[in-house]
Amino acid sequence: MGIFVLMVMAPFVAVAGAVLGALLTVGLVMPLLAVAGWLGRRLSGREAWWWVPALAAAGTALPFLATAVRGGTGLLAGLGGWLAVTAALTATTLVARRLLLPDRPRLSGGTMLGRVALYGTLAVVTTCTLAAIGLYAGVGYEPPQLSAERIAGAWSDGKGGTLILATDGKATATRVETFDFDSAVHKCTGTGTWGYGQGAGPWSQEVDVSIDDCSMDTWHVFGTPERPKLFVYVGDPDSWDLYILQPSR
Incomplete structure (x- = not known):
């Protein structure tokens, strides 16, 4: 029954994922890419890739800190969430940057889609592996031991x-x-x-x-x-x- 439900729901999940991905691209990735490029040209005369992680880290730090303080989850859990979101946003934006740089050879839509799928798969596998290692090592949030x-x-x-x-x-x-x-x-x-x-x-x-x-x-x-x-x-x-x-x- 679980496999049957998964098969039935897979197309709907794929469509929902595509819509969510498009919204995140328009609302987060492309603005981050544009601002990073503008800052690089304005302050150093050329675009630099390291503006992307710097802006991603700065933009997500305050919301996660506020969530950790108000939600009572602790600074360690907030730090872990902040690093995970920063890494995910940075990896996605750097992939887009590499594909869209003006001096890069022009790519067809199919080639660009294939590379995004490949890089995205590698990023997901890497993130899940690191998360599993962290959980196995006991890194992250755990409830307080009471009595x-x-x-x-x-x-x-x-x-x-x-x-x-x-x-x-x-x-x-x-x-x-x-x-x-x-x-x-x-x-x-x-x-x-x-x-x-x-x-x-x-x-x-x-x-x-x-x-x-x-x-x-x-x-x-x-x-x-x-x-x-x-x-x-x-x-x-x-x-x-x-x-x-x-x-x-």
Whole structure:
């Protein structure tokens, strides 16, 4: 069934990818190429390839820094995302620059498409390989390693929902949101029990909460050691919509 769905969806994914690629080309790659060329001619009298990575790094630094600070993912995760986006944007723009330089032999549309496909494939393979090596080596974000003592306390969703986890294993929920698979929201108020499972590592930590007359999912851990958070998936786990609790101040 999975192979059949993939075969059916492949043309739609290809069209969506082509549209997205065209939008990124018009909105990011070509402006970056034009500005890099203009700066090179204005400041040094000729175009230079290194203006491309310099501008890509400068243009993406502030958004990723702000995302890392506001999202609480940590500077290391923000730095990794910034470097990945900078590398992807730089590689794409340098390929376009090499194909479009005035002193380059004129290429047919088919030849240009083939070279872009080849360079793009090599860039994807290289990026995935480096990402796999980084994950295997433990480079990048991972949730903070907590304990039952650190999880015990009051947690809030910031909009009136609170979950109090007492050290004796008692749990008290007040208007905590719970979700059906279709993302229908229910407000949970009541008492019950809770427990913490350390699992095999930071990613497998679980906080099981059982409240009378409520269907509450298992909570997972993320955030930072200074600002830990608990979350559950909203609806389909593949959608990556999260309901988040943070320690009450």
